[in-house]
Amino acid sequence: MNLLVVNASPRRERSLSRRLGAAFVAEWLALRPHDGVVQRDVGIEHPPLLTEAWIAACFTPDEQQTPEQREVLAYSDAAIAELARADLVVIATPRYNYGMPAALKAWFDQVIRIRRTFRFDRAEKTWPLSPLLSGKTLVLLSSSGEFAFGPGGLRERWEHLEPHVRTCARYLGVADGHLHHVAIEYQEFGDERHSASVRDALDGAQELARRLARSEPAPGVRATG
Numbered sequence: 001m002n003l004l005v006v007n008a009s010p011r012r013e014r015s016l017s018r019r020l021g022a023a024f025v026a027e028w029l030a031l032r033p034h035d036g037v038v039q040r041d042v043g044i045e046h047p048p049l050l051t052e053a054w055i056a057a058c059f060t061p062d063e064q065q066t067p068e069q070r071e072v073l074a075y076s077d078a079a080i081a082e083l084a085r086a087d088l089v090v091i092a093t094p095r096y097n098y099g100m101p102a103a104l105k106a107w108f109d110q111v112i113r114i115r116r117t118f119r120f121d122r123a124e125k126t127w128p129l130s131p132l133l134s135g136k137t138l139v140l141l142s143s144s145g146e147f148a149f150g151p152g153g154l155r156e157r158w159e160h161l162e163p164h165v166r167t168c169a170r171y172l173g174v175a176d177g178h179l180h181h182v183a184i185e186y187q188e189f190g191d192e193r194h195s196a197s198v199r200d201a202l203d204g205a206q207e208l209a210r211r212l213a214r215s216e217p218a219p220g221v222r223a224t225g
């Protein structure tokens with residue numbers, strides 16, 4: 001199998017979401033040492049933001065695209081090809097301003113591409129799911145300064161990270177039961193609740209890796225909150 005790991009934190013050694021991602025991958029490789037792991041570091045190397053030229057290129061049939069238009073779409077082409085090769089996608093990300101960091105949103109903007117990864121179906125009055133990640137699994141590993149973003153939690157109404165990633169993932173073909181979320185919380189507090197959250201999330205990420213690597217059913221996990 002091929003794993004694609006998308007890291008979205010601009011922090012390196014201090015990043016908690018990167019720690020979760022590393023723990024997941026290490027556990028996975030302990031069970032499946034011959035699997036491939038590709039790293040796409042959008043937190044350090046930002047995907048380009050969309051431009052008018054990008055949009056125009058997207059809507060231009062392939063055979064009519066100019067060399068400049070093909071160049072404008074080169075990042076998107078490479079990122080989509082990477083996703084297509086992945087059997088399992090791991091997104092390790094901070095929560096910024098209650099949602100995903102701009103760099104991760106920019107990556108989604110590059111891979112959710114009209115005429116390439118989805119098409120309008122006006123007759124059906126619906127947007128069909130893309131086959132790109134159909135039947136595949138997405139693991140979301142997040143870190144937040146605050147806490148209680150889960151169902152019934154104090155900040156449930158401010159939770160725009162998981163629902164947004166879930167919607168984008170669904171657009172790419174990931175079924176709801178195939179998205180798993182493990183979260184670190186309380187980073188801003190730096191107290192015992194945070195230490196416990198880090199421990200639980202590391203355990204949760206490793207347990208999830210073991211289950212998925214053995215192809216056991218894994219429930220949608222939220223380690224804390």
Ligand SMILES: Cc1cc2nc3c(=O)[nH]c(=O)nc-3n(C[C@H](O)[C@H](O)[C@H](O)COP(=O)(O)O)c2cc1C
Pocket residue numbers: 009010011014015016017018093094095096097098099143144145146147187188
């Ligand atoms: C610019 C910025 C915005 C943040 N916004 C939020 C937020 O809205 N809610 C929250 O719970 N934590 C917020 N945090 C805290 C981060 O989610 C937390 O520090 C997390 O551990 C960062 O991920 P990392 O450790 O992988 O870098 C923010 C941090 C920064 C730097």
